[in-house]
Amino acid sequence: MHDSQVFFELLSENTSKEVWADSAYRSEENEWMLKAGGYRNRPLNKRAQQSNRRKSRIRARVEPVFGSMENEMGGLFIRMIGRARAKTKIGLMNLVYHLKRCASLWKSRQ
Structure with missing residues (x-):
């Protein structure tokens, strides 16, 4: 079973208000539940974007x-x-x- 299917069970153990997830977790239901739960959908900061871009180049080839x-x-x-x-x-x-x-x-x- 993919962990996106038990997303909110996993999230219930989260002690922070931050959630980092990739596109496998994106759905209308999840977006709605995150907003209702007080989790904010914030864009990545500049440093995280650069890190993500560097990793993406490797992932795209591997x-x-x-x-x-x-x-x-x-x-x-x-x-x-x-x-x-x-x-x-x-x-x-x-x-x-x-x-x-x-x-x-x-x-x-x-």
Whole structure:
């Protein structure tokens, strides 16, 4: 179960009036409940925006790789005995991802 489904149960343990959440938690119901509960929807300050921008550049390059492995290759849960076998499986998953990416880029050029 995703924690956005139990958002207000988690929020009930919050001792602060600040809530930091990403877009997975955004819905009309959540917005209404946050306003009713006295939580304010404030924009990020300049420093937090810069930090977020720096992290976003990395995430934008990394998350599609893990998303592809999770959705198309059976996930990232490795059930192996031995580190060498696990490293080999992860290496092969990386290789398959890059081969698929190369094929996709090659196809788009033609």
